[in-house]
Amino acid sequence: TVGGADHLGRPDLGSLEPGKAADLFMIDAQALELAGAVHDPANLLPRVAVTGPVALTMINGKVVWENGELTGVDERALFHAAEAVSDESIRERIQGPV
Structure with missing residues (x-):
């Protein structure tokens, strides 16, 4: 990974060191x-x-x-938010833009 970071010009990447x-x-x-x-x-x-x-x-x-779990994320709330976006998208496709 150091070679890739050098190629990208990213000295902050490529190795596990304090501050990187x-x-x-x-x-x-x-x-x-x-x-x-x-x-x-x-x-x-x-x-x-x-x-x-x-x-x-x-x-x-x-x-x-x-x-097996995301940390710092309320997965149930994220699920409901994604469902709401999906529902709205489907509704717009069926009814057309409002």
Whole structure:
């Protein structure tokens, strides 16, 4: 990641150091779906890249996902807000703009 950060001209990225942005994720390496994969990094990456057993996600040093839940987000309220936007969009498509 240091090479990519250098290429982008972003000295604030690319390594885990105090004062730098920290985006990372941790997986549960003992999850059943990873049996046999942890000893083969080329096999492990495709297994965790899309739907892997993510235990924690950190963006810019802040934990945003832990133990299967978004942190600092009221998921039920977010669901209802998204439903309201979806309902309005469908209503506009059926009735046309008001």
